[in-house]
Each structure stands twice: as structure tokens, then as C-alpha cells.
Amino acid sequence: MTVQELVTAVPLTVVSGQDALTRAVTGGYASDLLSNVMGQAQQGNVWITMQGHQNIIAVASLSNLAAVIVAGGSQPEQEAVKKAESEGVVLLTSPLGVFEVAGRLHRLGIAGA
Amino acid sequence: MMRRFVADLHVHTLLSPCAEVEMTPRNIVWHAAEYGVNIVAITDHNAGDNVAAALEAAKGTDVTILPGMEVESREEVHLVVLFDKIRQLREWETFVNAHRSGRMNNPERFGAQFVVDAEDNLVREKPEMLLASLTAGVAEISSRVREIGGLCIASHVDRPTYSILSQLGFISPDVALDAVEVSRRVPLTEARSRIPAIGTLPVVTASDAHTIEDFSTGPRTVFYMEQPSVAEIKQALNGQNMRKVVV
Numbered sequence: 549m550t551v552q553e554l555v556t557a558v559p560l561t562v563v564s565g566q567d568a569l570t571r572a573v574t575g576g577y578a579s580d581l582l583s584n585v586m587g588q589a590q591q592g593n594v595w596i597t598m599q600g601h602q603n604i605i606a607v608a609s610l611s612n613l614a615a616v617i618v619a620g621g622s623q624p625e626q627e628a629v630k631k632a633e634s635e636g637v638v639l640l641t642s643p644l645g646v647f648e649v650a651g652r653l654h655r656l657g658i659a660g661a
Numbered sequence: 662m663m664r665r666f667v668a669d670l671h672v673h674t675l676l677s678p679c680a681e682v683e684m685t686p687r688n689i690v691w692h693a694a695e696y697g698v699n700i701v702a703i704t705d706h707n708a709g710d711n712v713a714a715a716l717e718a719a720k721g722t723d724v725t726i727l728p729g730m731e732v733e734s735r736e737e738v739h740l741v742v743l744f745d746k747i748r749q750l751r752e753w754e755t756f757v758n759a760h761r762s763g764r765m766n767n768p769e770r771f772g773a774q775f776v777v778d779a780e781d782n783l784v785r786e787k788p789e790m791l792l793a794s795l796t797a798g799v800a801e802i803s804s805r806v807r808e809i810g811g812l813c814i815a816s817h818v819d820r821p822t823y824s825i826l827s828q829l830g831f832i833s834p835d836v837a838l839d840a841v842e843v844s845r846r847v848p849l850t851e852a853r854s855r856i857p858a859i860g861t862l863p864v865v866t867a868s869d870a871h872t873i874e875d876f877s878t879g880p881r882t883v884f885y886m887e888q889p890s891v892a893e894i895k896q897a898l899n900g901q902n903m904r905k906v907v908v
Contacts, residue, residue, distance in 0.1 A: 580737075582830030601736050601798060603829045625798060627835060 549573050549657060551615050551638055554594065558642065558652050560617060563629055565638030573614045576658045578650050582607050589613055590661060594653065596646050600624040605631040605639070615640055619649045665907060666884045668700035668894070669693070670814065671731065671741050671842060671867035672876060674711040678772030678792055680871040685781045686715035692876055693724045700889045702727040702743050702867075706791040707757055709750045710776040716747065717779035725889035731816060732757065733792075734799045739816035739823040741842060741867075742806045745891045749809050756805055760795040799825065803837035812891055813837060817844040817869060819856055831858050840865050840898050845880050849908055863898035863906065883907040 552569040555562060562569070574592030579585050580599050589595050591612045597604060598620050605628055608616045615638035618624050624632075624639060632639040642649050654660075672689060673680040686703070693701045701724060703715045712728045719726045728750035729743040744750050765788050766774055774787040795802070803813045815825040815832070818841045825832055825841075832838065840863040843852045852864045870876035886893040886904040897904035 581827055583827045586830050599736055599828075601800075601829055601833070602835060603831065603833050606833070607830055625800075627800070 551594070554615075554653065554656065554658070555640065557656055558644075558649060560640040560642050563624060563639040563641055564632040565615070565636060568636060568638050571614045571638070573658055576650065576653050576660050578646055586611060588661070594658065596649050596653075598622045598646060600628055602627040602631050604628060605635060605637050608637045609635050614638065617642060617649055619644060619646045663885060663887055663903065666699045666886060666889050667697055667881050668702075668884055668889075669698050669868050669870070669876065669879070669881045670700070670702040670727070670729070670743060670865060671704050671816065671869045672701055673705055673731070673869070673871050674703060674715070675773075675775045675777065676705040676708055676711045676787060676791070677871065678706070678766060678768070678774050680705075680772075681873070682773075682775070683873050684871065684876075685777055686711055687718040687779055687781050688873065689876060690715060690718040690722060690724050690726070692873055694722050696877055698881060699723065700725045700727060700884075702729040702741070704729040704731040704741050704743075706731050707733060707761075707793070707795065708774070708787060708789075708791050709754050710787060712747060712750055714777055714779045727889075727891065730754075730757070732802055733794045733823070734802055735794055735796055736799055736828045737794050737823055738799050738825045738828045740799065740802060740825075741814040741816050742802075743812040743814070743891055743894075744809065749811060752809050753806065753811065756797070757795060760797040761789055762793045762796065764790040764793055766790040799829070800835040800837075807837050810891070812839045812895060814839060814865065815841040817842055818859065819843045819847045819852070826856070826858050832860065832862070838862060839895060842867055844869060849880070849882070865898070865906065
């Protein structure tokens with residue numbers, strides 16, 4: 549399943565990374581502790597978080613994630629958006645809570661480790 | 662004249678819901694004098710209401726009280742912020758009050774938040790929920806503190822909760838930190854090697870006391886400097902003008 553298909557099905561708002569939506573998603577991960585995400589999220593995963601700090605982009609880039617979903621109506625900070633654009637990281641948002649986003653992804657066939 | 666100052670830059674009073682009621686400003690000052698702590702920063706969670714009582718209680722002693730606060734950011738990162746003057750702390754409190762969640766404390770579940778005077782008399786209970794994140798992020802908090810002339814220190818970076826490293830993975834350049842703090846679990850001499858993410862930032866240690874037992878047993882940071890002030894501490898952290906942190 550590609551990021552674009554998730555964006556349409558959940559649905560999710562694309563904040564940045566329009567060019568990379570064709571990438572295949574390998575699985576999902578949810579956590580607000582970035583130290584934990586760095587160790588646990590796998591390459592190609594979508595990651596759901598409430599954190600909007602610019603470090604989420606560095607973590608996504610470092611772990612080579614397919615996309616970051618900032619859920620629960622939380623807004624990524626302006627610096628995060630700028631960084632996502634410059635680094636080509638797919639940044640998505642949703643007003644739905646983390647649990648609901650994860651549930652919808654799981655129903656679409658995206659599993660966790 | 663340069664001399665050694667023993668400092669505890671992170672101490673909670675009974676205003677913090679998680680601190681024991683024995684943590685009155687007067688009792689803290691008394692124990693500081695007893696144990697040779699020259700500088701005590703009063704750093705309650707998201708509030709500064711007991712600082713005035715501590716300043717009053719320290720009059721006529723050789724204990725210097727630094728007005729401070731342990732702030733919780735939007736990312737649930739704890740930051741110790743320190744000032745020289747209560748006027749600066751009041752200015753900082755205006756920022757904090759404008760960025761509260763709006764939730765009220767439940768004393769039965771989270772603990773009471775007592776404001777007291779210098780003689781241990783109860784003045785009032787603080788109704789706002791203090792153990793909660795503000796709506797401002799670490800970058801905004803640290804830059805505002807710097808504008809007011811304060812110091813910003815990342816709390817207990819060795820801990821798995823409420824630390825800038827646990828919450829944000831690493832220290833990003835948008836945060837104006839003057840130092841990081843390690844808890845009693847990590848000796849100051851080993852901090853940099855055990856926690857590489859600290860990088861080149863200055864390191865301090867403090868008791869993060871919630872009880873008199875915590876406060877009495879330390880740890881503390883020893884500064885070599887001329888005056889017990891924020892400006893001098895800042896120079897000591899950076900090893901400037903012969904000032905230094907004694908390790």
C-alpha cells in the first residue's frame with residue numbers, strides 16, 4: 549500500500565512531501581517519545597505522533613520513514629514544516645486521535661512490528 | 662574575590678503537588694544553612710508563588726535564593742529556568758499564565774499545591790493544575806527566558822521521562838540551553854561520556870528535591886566564582902573569566 553492510498557482512505561491532510569506519496573508503506577508505529585521512535589520504527593513505516601516539534605522530521609529522515617502523521621489535531625510547528633519541505637519528508641496531519649488513526653491504518657492492512 | 666559556592670539549582674517546595682509538605686521555604690533555608698548549601702534555586706512546577714517566602718526566610722542568612730521554576734513545555738520536556746530578581750520571575754510568570762492548559766488541580770489525586778509565607782503559615786492553595794504541559798514549545802520558552810535575562814537548563818537528561826532527550830530524541834539547535842542537568846543517578850564526572858547526546862553543553866547536577874531527605878543528600882554543583890548570581894553562574898558554566906564548575 550502506498551502513502552497516497554492511506555491519505556485518501558483515512559483521510560489525511562498532506563502538509564509536505566507531495567512528491568513522495570507513491571512510496572510503499574512497510575508498517576506502522578505510534579509513540580510520542582522520539583528517543584523510543586528512533587530505536588523502534590522501521591524503514592518505510594508510517595509513524596503517528598502528537599509531537600509537532602521540528603525534531604520529528606529529523607527522526608523521520610534518520611529512520612527513513614515513509615511518512616509522519618501528526619494526529620489528534622496537533623499542529624506541526626512552522627520550523628517542522630519548513631524542515632519537512634527542505635528534506636522531502638512526507639508530513640501528514642489528522643484531526644482524528646492517535647488511536648483512531650492507528651485503527652484505520654490497521655484495517656487497511658498496515659501492521660505494527 | 663573568587664570563592665567556592667555550593668549550589669542546588671533545582672528544589673521543589675510544597676507548592677509542587679508531588680513534593681512533601683515539609684518542603685516549606687523556611688525549612689529548606691534552614692537545611693541549606695545546616696548543610697552548607699550557599700545557593701538554592703526554588704523551582705516549583707510551572708509556578709513561582711513560594712519564591713517570595715524563600716527570599717524572606719533567607720534574609721540574615723548566608724543562603725542565596727535564586728527565583729526559578731521548573732517549566733513543562735508542550736512536548737512534555739522539563740526545563741529549569743533561573744533568574745536573579747523576583748521582578749524577572751514575575752515577568753516570566755506572565756508568560757506561563759498565558760500558556761496554561763486551563764485545567765484545574767485535583768488535590769486528592771495529584772497532591773495539594775500550598776502557597777505559604779516565610780513562617781510556614783498557609784496563605785492559599787494554588788488552583789491551576791501545575792503538573793501539566795504549557796502550550797508553548799521548548800524553543801519559544803528558552804528564547805523568552807533568555808530575553809528576560811534568565812538561564813535555561815534541561816532537567817534530568819538521564820531520566821526516561823520528561824527529559825529533552827526522552828521526549829525529543831536529541832537536543833535541536835532551536836533550543837537556547839545554557840546547560841543540561843543530570844540527576845543523582847549519574848555522577849557529574851561521567852555525564853558526558855555516559856550521555857553522548859549532551860555534546861559540548863555545560864553539565865550541572867542538582868537534587869530535584871521533593872523531600873528534605875532528597876535535599877539533605879544532594880547532589881549539588883560547586884561553582885568557583887565571585888558572586889552568587891545568574892550572570893556569574895553563566896560565566897562559570899562556560900568557563901569564562903576564571904569562573905568554573907568545580908568537578
